[in-house]
Amino acid sequence: MTGTLSVPQIREQRGIRMVTMKEVAEAAGVSIATVSRVLNGKDRGRIKPEIAREIKRIAKDLGYRPNLVARNLKTRSSRILGFISDEIATTPFAGRIMLGAQDAARELGYILLTVNTGNDPDLERRQIGIVRQYGADGFLYAMMYHRKVDIPEQLDDLPVVLVDAEDRAGARPSICPDEYGIGYTATRRLLDAGCRRIAYFGADVPIVAQSERLAGYRAALDESPIGYDDRLVLAIDEHDVYGDVPRLFDECRPDGVFCFNDVRAHLAYREADRLGLTVGRDLSVVGVDNQPFIAGILSPALTSVELPHYEMGYWSVRKLISLIERTGDSALPEPSIAEGGPSLLADLNLMLPAGIHAPLPSLTQDRAQVSCVLVEKDSVAPASQG
Amino acid sequence: MTGTLSVPQIREQRGIRMVTMKEVAEAAGVSIATVSRVLNGKDRGRIKPEIAREIKRIAKDLGYRPNLVARNLKTRSSRILGFISDEIATTPFAGRIMLGAQDAARELGYILLTVNTGNDPDLERRQIGIVRQYGADGFLYAMMYHRKVDIPEQLDDLPVVLVDAEDRAGARPSICPDEYGIGYTATRRLLDAGCRRIAYFGADVPIVAQSERLAGYRAALDESPIGYDDRLVLAIDEHDVYGDVPRLFDECRPDGVFCFNDVRAHLAYREADRLGLTVGRDLSVVGVDNQPFIAGILSPALTSVELPHYEMGYWSVRKLISLIERTGDSALPEPSIAEGGPSLLADLNLMLPAGIHAPLPSLTQDRAQVSCVLVEKDSVAPASQG
DNA sequence: CTGAAAGCGCTTACAG
DNA sequence: CTGAAAGCGCTTACAG
Structure with missing residues (x-):
């Protein structure tokens, strides 16, 4: 049974011993107080420079590393x-x-x-x-x-x-x-691309990200000649694969979509497919997350806002x-x-x-x-x- | 300037003071050694049970929590x-x-x-x-x-x-x-589904996962009446969106695909689309990773091996x-x-x-x-x- | 310029 | 059953 050994005994047995300040002090022929001062850079004008240099050299040679547990106990700052x-x-x-x-x-x-x-x-x-x-x-x-x-x-x-x-x-x-900026930036980018009917594929969960991104989207539209139109806004449950997306496309024919996230952007690609639109030309899409996984799947590659x-x-x-x-x-x-x-x-x-x-x-x-x-x-x- | 305060001074000022063993000992009218023994469960037959009980009660009332930094310094085991x-x-x-x-x-x-x-x-x-x-x-x-x-x-x-x-x-x-088991299990599952021409969509990077999953795939096929056929094996660069996949489908008409990962599984879905096959019926697909993201995109949902x-x-x-x-x-x-x-x-x-x-x-x-x-x-x- | 000493909060032989 | 004491490895007033 080795189960009777305590952890310190095991460490000892394995040869785990760190060099201590005491050993450095002995090797240098000074007190540990002096070693401590030098090694902590508190020796300016207090310890003879050549001694300080010698202490540093010895500490290095010995491979001394301060025991942070001891230091923390004393200083009460653990970092x-x-x-x-x-x-x-x-x-x-x-x-x-x-x-x-x-x-x-x-x-x-x-x-x-x-x-x-x-x-x-x-x-x-x-x-x-x-x-x-x-x-x-x-x-x-x-x-x-x-x-x-x-x-x-x-x-x-x-x-x-x-x-x-x-x-x-x-x-x-x-x-x-x-979050607001995300919605605003994405929507502005779609406006700059010349989109006139920009939809928002939102999330159907009540989180700050959802409401703020929507607010940013709305602000960008309100500022533009196009204006905001709530028929273009959807709250999408990702699991509900069909949902209202096809109806929105059939009724409003959006030429741009800002999506709450990349996964929802996929729905826009699918509609493009269904309606024979080319993404990046007839239909512009912006996602959020810039997920490499999704990037590997969607074609053309998805323009997306990256979260910081x-x-x-x-x-x-x-x-x-x-x-x-x-x-x-x-x-x-x-x-x-x-x-x-x-x-x-x-x-x-x-x-x-x-x-x-x-x-x-x-x-x-x-x-x-x-x-x-x-x-x-x-x-x-x-x-x-x- | 508050920059002159040291961290312990700041702690002091903020009122950060932990209850120490000494305070518990004083409140209980015993030595800290006794407190230590009781609180570490080393009191069996060494400390009068009623005293032990009292110490525990006081420690609790005072909200005592051992200072692990101190303990670690002493025991040289940090946990x-x-x-x-x-x-x-x-x-x-x-x-x-x-x-x-x-x-x-x-x-x-x-x-x-x-x-x-x-x-x-x-x-x-x-x-x-x-x-x-x-x-x-x-x-x-x-x-x-x-x-x-x-x-x-x-x-x-x-x-x-x-x-x-x-x-x-x-x-x-x-x-x-x-990894081997992943390839074997996935391929067996496809065999059980009645697939006769099972492709492997591999990765084009030399990592253990790739070679071992391929080995497992091969072993399952070698064991079966169908046997292994290297024309069905592809090393796919995910960025090369077209690659050899369409050619493989045109030449070999696979009815099952084991994919190195879920992203590559997407390529099988795309081929199914192109060729008018129904995934899950005409073409069976197994991925690896069981990524919820991909699950949110692929339809029908992808059967996939989850990494542990x-x-x-x-x-x-x-x-x-x-x-x-x-x-x-x-x-x-x-x-x-x-x-x-x-x-x-x-x-x-x-x-x-x-x-x-x-x-x-x-x-x-x-x-x-x-x-x-x-x-x-x-x-x-x-x-x-x- | 330097050191002896106290002390951070614990644990644990040792002695009784 | 209990306590005084040493000590883990440091830092830092204090004294010189």
């Missing part, structure tokens, strides 16, 4: 951020929130303790408790679609930033996609850290633009885009919105000149 | 697992690996420190170093598609389990989907913990079957399935494979009797 999500990991895009959060955290010397609540309040409470026990300096509270939420009181004494959600109490900073998941994750961590450290925007190092390299998976059409594609809001904002990028493919007619 | 992934978060399915890992970790009292390497070896090295400094007891090394990898030497002295990857050196335990991402994440954590604690399979509590509840997002077709759907391999295995479930929809003709 750990709790990343609480509902079911984010099960949605195909939202991994990018985590990716953006991880990148920003790494750049600023923080790390993420991630935890999933599956929308179970009791589980959430327990999980938050545990992350707190690990000393998290603050929390990211990431939802998988744009909605209003209540932050558990448990977090009242800690900085929190919401991602793709808004604090119902209005007390916490948050970042969301500019990476950017939201990235911004939210920077905001959170600015709160934790009580510093302003300017105190944090510049964002380094993260770029995704090429990947084998691109060939399998499995990759979702990551990296910063849209300008980030200032960290001074408390209810930030990220604008979304319309990715041009071939499903919208070229913009008419002037 | 933190490093979750290293390449670009997993950018692929739509693989969040489920993390979800399964998180669920298993939670059930066993561990937590995940997640870090992304973006396939950059230098970044990987640094990130692993940091997670080690936080005292991780072991590492999960998760890749986003099945391949052979080298584990960095940095991890030589710590337990590691690979997810959706195999250790080239053969030294580390790993878990992967049973959740299961792999779940198993790998249990395996890792059994290594860390040097316990066998039986020492860990039974897996609780995780079930995903209903969700608004299901209406948006955004959810990927999570939870345990396939039997988990025993923890004694070192190169585990999870079998994959074929999810029946409507794209395959009913199995013929007998």
Whole structure:
């Protein structure tokens, strides 16, 4: 039976021993206080430069790495951020929130303790408790679609930033996609393409994304000579494969469609097929999500608005850290633009885009919105000149 | 300027103070040693039961929660697992690996420190170093598609389990989907449906998944009276929208297609359309991934083999913990079957399935494979009797 | 310029 | 049955 060994015994047996500050101090012939000062850059004018240099050299040679557990116990700052999500990991895009959060955290010397609540309040409470026990300096509270939420009181004494959600109490900073802008931009693009009868294929669920995208669509039309016509607006249940789409096409003959998401855009392609229209010429279509999967299926390729998941994750961590450290925007190092390299998976059409594609809001904002990028493919007619 | 406050000062100012063991001890009129014993369940026959009860009551009333940073420093076991992934978060399915890992970790009292390497070896090295400094007891090394990898030497002295990857050196335990089984099962299903000319729409990239699924497909055919015919096998570049598919259909008239993934299955639907065949009757199609997105688009709904991402994440954590604690399979509590509840997002077709759907391999295995479930929809003709 | 000492909040031999 | 003490590996006033 090896079952009687304790974890430290096992570590010992396996030879897991980190070099400690004490060993560095001994090798350098100084006190650990001196080593600590040098290695933490607090030696300016306090420790003889040649000694400092020697200590650094020895620490490096010995492969010394500070034990963060010990440091955290002493300093009560863990540089750990709790990343609480509902079911984010099960949605195909939202991994990018985590990716953006991880990148920003790494750049600023923080790390993420991630935890999933599956929308179970009791589980959430327990999980938050545990992350707190690990000393998290603050929390990211990431939802998988744009909605209003209540932050558990448990977090009242800690900085929190919401991602793709808004604090119902209005007390916490948050970042969301500019849903209104999505509808507006997409519709403007269709107007520029010369479309005169632009339909909206909406979602039939009551979420912020739906109502705001519709509002943006409507605003663009209201501003235009064409105006808004509610006969062109549909709330579509994706499972109801036929629904009202054919009737809308037969009655109104739209020449442009703004779709709540890429999946719904597919319905426009199907109608084009049925009616002998060519997408990108007779019928222009704009989706939302810019899903590579769908791109692999639809032909011509779908012009679609990309949601700024990476950017939201990235911004939210920077905001959170600015709160934790009580510093302003300017105190944090510049964002380094993260770029995704090429990947084998691109060939399998499995990759979702990551990296910063849209300008980030200032960290001074408390209810930030990220604008979304319309990715041009071939499903919208070229913009008419002037 | 508030920038002069240190993090502990800020915490103080915000009133972030956890109840300590010392306070519990004082309130109970005992020593902290006694409190520690009671709260860690080491009081059997060592502390008077009524005192123990009293201490527990007081701890609860005071809302005492042990400071894990302090405990970890002392015990040198952090119950933190490093979750290293390449670009997993950018692929739509693989969040489920993390979800399964998180669920298993939670059930066993561990937590995940997640870090992304973006396939950059230098970044990987640094990130692993940091997670080690936080005292991780072991590492999960998760890749986003099945391949052979080298584990960095940095991890030589710590337990590691690979997810959706195999250790080239053969030294580390790993878990992967049973790719061969996928090809075999899908092809058998098509044979049972009475198909006589079954094509394989493969991928044109050299990954384990491709060659093994093909091998399984071939084995099923070799076993059958029909036999294998390489004219029915295609390596398809998803971006090359036309490719060899139409020629294959014209020349061989397949009545069944096993597709490397759901996106490629779409090509079979398109051919059916072109040739006036009804999918699910004249032409049976099986995909892999069971992507809800694609399901929302293809009609009739696609029968597809689901990859066991959740299961792999779940198993790998249990395996890792059994290594860390040097316990066998039986020492860990039974897996609780995780079930995903209903969700608004299901209406948006955004959810990927999570939870345990396939039997988990025993923890004694070192190169585990999870079998994959074929999810029946409507794209395959009913199995013929007998 | 440098070190001895206290202490962060725990756990655990050791002694009684 | 219980407590005093040492110690995990750091940081940081304090003293010199």
